Amino acid sequence: MLKGVNIHKSFGDLEVLKGIDIDVNAGEVIVLVGVSGSGKSTLLRCLNFLEIINEGEISIDDRKVDRKKDDLSNVRAEVGMVFQHFNLFPHKTVLENIIEAPIIVKKMNKEEAIKEALLILEEVDLADKAHVYPNKLSGGQKQRVAIARALAMKPKALLFDEPTSALDPELVGEVLQVMKKLANDGMTMVVVTHEMKFAKEVADRIIMLDEGRIIENATPEQFFNHSTNERTRQFLEMVDV
Amino acid sequence: MPDIFITLYDVFMRTYEGFLKAALITIELTAIAVVIGTAFGIVFALMKISRSKILQTIANLYITLIRGTPLIVQIMFLYYGITSIIVLSNFWAGAIALGVHNGAYIAEIFRGAIQGIDRGQREASLALGMNRSQTMRRIIFPQALRRAIPPLGNQFIITLKDSSLVYVIGVSELFGLANRESASSFQPFETFLVVGFYYLVLVLIFSALLKWYENKLDVDKA
Numbered sequence: 001m002l003k004g005v006n007i008h009k010s011f012g013d014l015e016v017l018k019g020i021d022i023d024v025n026a027g028e029v030i031v032l033v034g035v036s037g038s039g040k041s042t043l044l045r046c047l048n049f050l051e052i053i054n055e056g057e058i059s060i061d062d063r064k065v066d067r068k069k070d071d072l073s074n075v076r077a078e079v080g081m082v083f084q085h086f087n088l089f090p091h092k093t094v095l096e097n098i099i100e101a102p103i104i105v106k107k108m109n110k111e112e113a114i115k116e117a118l119l120i121l122e123e124v125d126l127a128d129k130a131h132v133y134p135n136k137l138s139g140g141q142k143q144r145v146a147i148a149r150a151l152a153m154k155p156k157a158l159l160f161d162e163p164t165s166a167l168d169p170e171l172v173g174e175v176l177q178v179m180k181k182l183a184n185d186g187m188t189m190v191v192v193t194h195e196m197k198f199a200k201e202v203a204d205r206i207i208m209l210d211e212g213r214i215i216e217n218a219t220p221e222q223f224f225n226h227s228t229n230e231r232t233r234q235f236l237e238m239v240d241v
Numbered sequence: 242m243p244d245i246f247i248t249l250y251d252v253f254m255r256t257y258e259g260f261l262k263a264a265l266i267t268i269e270l271t272a273i274a275v276v277i278g279t280a281f282g283i284v285f286a287l288m289k290i291s292r293s294k295i296l297q298t299i300a301n302l303y304i305t306l307i308r309g310t311p312l313i314v315q316i317m318f319l320y321y322g323i324t325s326i327i328v329l330s331n332f333w334a335g336a337i338a339l340g341v342h343n344g345a346y347i348a349e350i351f352r353g354a355i356q357g358i359d360r361g362q363r364e365a366s367l368a369l370g371m372n373r374s375q376t377m378r379r380i381i382f383p384q385a386l387r388r389a390i391p392p393l394g395n396q397f398i399i400t401l402k403d404s405s406l407v408y409v410i411g412v413s414e415l416f417g418l419a420n421r422e423s424a425s426s427f428q429p430f431e432t433f434l435v436v437g438f439y440y441l442v443l444v445l446i447f448s449a450l451l452k453w454y455e456n457k458l459d460v461d462k463a
Contacts, residue, residue: 050364077370087365091383101369104379146365153369 001026001061001188002047002079002157008055009039009046016042018212019056024157029189031199034209035235040192043209044159047190048081060156077105080150084162086142088134094121094145095130098152106153113152120148124178140171144178157188164195196239200224208232245431252431256422263418264439270336270404270414275397277340282347287377289352300348307345313406315342320410335407343400350392354385387458394451398444405440415439 002024009017016039024030032040045051047058049065049072058065065075089097098120099113108116121127124144134142143163150158160179164172176198183189183202193199199206199220206223208216208231216223216232227233288300307315319338323329329337358381366376408417419436423429 048368050368071372073367073370073372076368081365081368083361083365083368085361087359087361089362089365089380089384091387100379101371104375105370149369 001028002190003059003062004043004047004056005058006056007043007046007053007058009042009051009053016212017046017053020209020212020214022047022207022214024188024190026156026188027186028204029183029187029191029202031203031206032190032192032209033194033196033199033206033235035238038209039212040209041161044081044161044190044192048076048079048159050076050081073105077101077153078156080153080155080158082143082146082150082158082160082163084165086134086139086146086166088142088145088149090134093131093133094126094137097134097145098149101149102152117148117152120151121145123151123181124148125174138171139167140174143167143175147175147178147182151182157190158182160189160191160193162192162194164193194239196224208235248428249431249434252426252428253435255426256418256432256435259418259422260415260436260439263413263415264443266332266412267401267404267414267443270332270339270407270412271397271401273336274339274343274400274404277337278343278347278396278400279393281341281344282351285344285348286351286355289348290355304345304348307342312338312342312403313409316407316410331407331410331412335404335410335412339400339404339407342403343396346396346399347393350389350396351385354389354392355381357388358384390451390455390458394448394455397451398447401443401447402440 002022004020004022007017007020007022008015020039020043022030022043032043034040042051046053049058049067052067060075060078065072088094089100092100095114095117098117099108099110102108102113102116103110118127118130121130124147126141126144126148129137129141129145134145137145147158147163163179164175167175172195176195179189179191179198180202191198191203201220203220206216206218206220207214208223208229210231216227216229218227223232224236227236285300285303288296289304291297316335316338319341320331320334323334323337362380362384363376366380367373371379404414405416407414408420411417413421415436419432423432426432
């Protein structure tokens, strides 16, 4: 569904991704892990064209994206993204945050957009916050709004870039719960996270990056219990499992 | 009562009708300059942060020329420059000169405000499928505008006071009138004290309006 072949990405002289092949099937949940600097966030951003790859190709639904000819806005509209720091629009209410892109990008009429937004808000358990501004929300609530905002575009896949890393520990659970629900509903997801418990319970596959390369691509069972890769075992010793 | 207060009172009572009219001209000049300056400021700020090297160069040239030369020179240049091509009253020549002058400073205010908006805002907007211009118009600029309001207010106060310089091309605004009044009455000290008072009152009124507007924005957001 979402496929990358031989992805290379450099920032100046620093080569961050050194030839990544990744294939995300519809309905699959992939968790990307790796030490910081391994390139997992960069890979995620490349999949959404927030970073433009130097080499290789990315296709969505077997359609190759031509980064010179295609309107990247249309491509981005199909793949949602949830950020570590939420990036809600502070000058808009929760509801306005959610209906913005459907109205502006998809040209949906406002009543319909509001109706759908309220349904999505209900799913992330924030229906009562529709008319407040983001600065009145807790971190966990903000992230749930950010998820709702991405969902409102009915994306084919959702990318999560360390969605719980900026949260106070007691707020992590509510966000993970929403993500679990999405996974169970069949959403295609690629998640960069340090939450190993989530990876264990929810992921279909775990992909481990190290110095810009994929060094492990396995089921959680294999990854956590039977990995023979030296770097993977070092990594698992470092993180809390 | 000391003599100075009596003569001040006399000067005030004798001149207030003229000064009120002149104050109106000062306000009009300022208002027009603010509108032109803000329009110029937004356009040149966007040019300066655009990806086009040509637009960047034009914007830099404009900002450098305006900031590198005195306003009074610009007023004279524009007045004699423009009126040699088209017929324009000294009032409009002065207002346009003030506007173009302020545009350079306002451009820098907007540029700073736009670039001060967190990168994540742009990324979130792009990730939702909005294009660059939608992102600027709907997400970045509204936030930058809020941020720009305090420095813009400062700049508008400077505009109000700088409008006194258009007296050199014969506009009868506050300072122009004060200049003539002091010469004809031989009371420069009292006259300039009085005109200073008018400027102070205008600035205080404007500052109060600005404060009110800033508070209103804060309240709206809360």
